[in-house]
Amino acid sequence: MTGAGTAIWGVGTSAFGKQTSLGGPRLAWQATVEALDDAGLQASDIEAVYAGTVFGDPGTVTRCLQQIGIVEVPVITIENACASGTSAFHEARESVEMGRYERVLAFGIETMTAHFDGAISPIASDPDGAQGYAMPSIYGMSATRYKYEFGVTDEQMAEVAVKNRRHAMGNPRAQHHKTVTVEQVLGSRMVADPITLFQCCSIADAAAAAVIGPLGGSQDPRGEVVIRSSALRSGRLWDHTTDKVWGWDIVADTAARAYDDAGVSVGDIDVFEVHDAFTIGEIITTEALGLCELGEGGRLVESGHTSLGGLQPVNPSGGLLSRGHPLGATGLAQIAEIVWQLRDMAADRQVPGARLGAVETMGGGTAGIDGNACVVTVLEQVG
Amino acid sequence: MTSLTTTPPERAGADPRPELAIHEGRVLLTGSRCGDCGYPQAINPPRCPICGSHAIATATFGPKGTVFSSTVLRIPVPDRTPPFTLAYVDVDEGPRILAHVDGPDEALVPGSEVVLSGWSEHGDPVVRRSGP
Numbered sequence: 001m002t003g004a005g006t007a008i009w010g011v012g013t014s015a016f017g018k019q020t021s022l023g024g025p026r027l028a029w030q031a032t033v034e035a036l037d038d039a040g041l042q043a044s045d046i047e048a049v050y051a052g053t054v055f056g057d058p059g060t061v062t063r064c065l066q067q068i069g070i071v072e073v074p075v076i077t078i079e080n081a082c083a084s085g086t087s088a089f090h091e092a093r094e095s096v097e098m099g100r101y102e103r104v105l106a107f108g109i110e111t112m113t114a115h116f117d118g119a120i121s122p123i124a125s126d127p128d129g130a131q132g133y134a135m136p137s138i139y140g141m142s143a144t145r146y147k148y149e150f151g152v153t154d155e156q157m158a159e160v161a162v163k164n165r166r167h168a169m170g171n172p173r174a175q176h177h178k179t180v181t182v183e184q185v186l187g188s189r190m191v192a193d194p195i196t197l198f199q200c201c202s203i204a205d206a207a208a209a210a211v212i213g214p215l216g217g218s219q220d221p222r223g224e225v226v227i228r229s230s231a232l233r234s235g236r237l238w239d240h241t242t243d244k245v246w247g248w249d250i251v252a253d254t255a256a257r258a259y260d261d262a263g264v265s266v267g268d269i270d271v272f273e274v275h276d277a278f279t280i281g282e283i284i285t286t287e288a289l290g291l292c293e294l295g296e297g298g299r300l301v302e303s304g305h306t307s308l309g310g311l312q313p314v315n316p317s318g319g320l321l322s323r324g325h326p327l328g329a330t331g332l333a334q335i336a337e338i339v340w341q342l343r344d345m346a347a348d349r350q351v352p353g354a355r356l357g358a359v360e361t362m363g364g365g366t367a368g369i370d371g372n373a374c375v376v377t378v379l380e381q382v383g
Numbered sequence: 384m385t386s387l388t389t390t391p392p393e394r395a396g397a398d399p400r401p402e403l404a405i406h407e408g409r410v411l412l413t414g415s416r417c418g419d420c421g422y423p424q425a426i427n428p429p430r431c432p433i434c435g436s437h438a439i440a441t442a443t444f445g446p447k448g449t450v451f452s453s454t455v456l457r458i459p460v461p462d463r464t465p466p467f468t469l470a471y472v473d474v475d476e477g478p479r480i481l482a483h484v485d486g487p488d489e490a491l492v493p494g495s496e497v498v499l500s501g502w503s504e505h506g507d508p509v510v511r512r513s514g515p
Contacts, residue, residue: 127425131400131469132462133481137456141470144453190457192456237433240473
């Protein structure tokens with residue numbers, strides 16, 4: 001599907017962290033006002049809102065946006081697990097691409113500390129969740145499988161956390177601003193064998209937003225970032241017929257579609273923000289995105305290819321491992337990071353000369369399927 | 384650590400967990416198999432998700448299976464006391480299910496042979512290691 005083109009006009013985020021006392025609306029105002037200012041728009045200019053939130057109370061999104069004047073418009077809330085924010089982005093982009101609206105807010109919010117003290121509680125209506133299965137278990141099992149099948153080492157997994165925490169030193173909005181060593185990562189307490197605490201993202205409260213409109217239609221088109229493509233899908237059945245770990249195929253399938261629609265190959269992309277909820281997740285995802293072959297993800301991170309200064313940096317923001325993971329906000333925070341990278345605004349974490357970037361978010365929690373949803377979008381600097 | 388009972392639990396309401404039953408002294412998984420394409424499942428839906436056939440027949444699977452992967456969950460979750468061992472098990476000729484593992488708090492090596500053994504104190508399906 002191609003029209004004259006769709007662009008991101010502006011982005012904004014709150015800080016990321018455990019900030020229960022702020023509540024949803026204040027986080028939302030920070031993100032939304034920044035995005036509107038960045039786009040040069042007033043709240044009254046927004047024609048529709050697509051929002052992502054998972055654990056929010058009924059009415060969360062309208063409650064967050066009404067008092068800054070985003071009213072009398074369609075407000076559509078989407079739940080797609082960890083990919084809720086990018087799903088909202090995807091639908092916002094589609095609505096512009098199809099000519100339905102011209103100034104759309106994609107918005108994501110989550111106040112995790114209002115709901116959880118630690119890991120997300122298992123979903124009691126799910127065949128796996130009803131067994132007390134929490135999200136770290138699936139990543140623990142992926143890691144066990146990768147050690148067995150491909151010889152991925154604990155040190156290679158730890159290196160993902162070391163890299164992303166190092167990257168976050170340049171990101172003032174991240175939750176964690178402290179580097180860690182491989183020894184510290186592996187010495188932190190075990191959560192789901194072989195995944196240790198420092199290999200798990202923290203919960204967080206945050207909001208993030210992007211204003212989307214026709215390419216060239218904003219007040220300052222030089223600040224626009226082109227949405228070359230966006231793909232969204234649910235997973236295949238994940239069953240006894242596959243030897244792939246959970247979440248591999250959905251990322252590969254979604255990425256293939258996004259690259260194809262954008263007319264690019266993975267080698268063209270300068271910078272990535274990907275779903276590193278757990279260290280093994282980034283290893284699997286970099287493989288599925290095509291940055292290396294199946295089973296080579298551990299060696300890829302070890303090689304420095306995905307570090308700042310490497311050929312294709314992954315998670316220059318520090319990723320979920322440093323930012324924390326406010327589910328609905330995460331995808332739009334990833335989008336914001338790539339927009340800043342493509343505008344050369346990322347300061348100490350800037351990937352020099354980045355022109356093409358990609359965002360990947362994958363959400364799960366449903367037994368028997370290879371992910372509830374995955375979004376991959378390819379973004380490009382204007383000009 | 385997972386406790387093990389061979390007394391079938393009461394399945395309250397819409398319990399979504401894989402259902403085990405004892406047949407002639409063996410613990411088997413109750414599910415379904417597509418009469419057209421043979422696709423096995425731990426549930427019994429009205430149509431086959433693979434070929435669309437309506438010919439879904441109740442079937443039992445097991446008791447043997449092979450571990451796809453495993454972990455020990457060491458953080459607290461509601462109603463359960465950590466640590467406990469979990470595994471995805473490909474039941475012989477049947478579906479892949481999640482199960483608790485009876486034994487020490489150690490993840491099973493993928494490829495390990497297991498046997499369906501009964502239920503945890505919470506009514507979760509339980510497997511134990513049966514071979515290499």
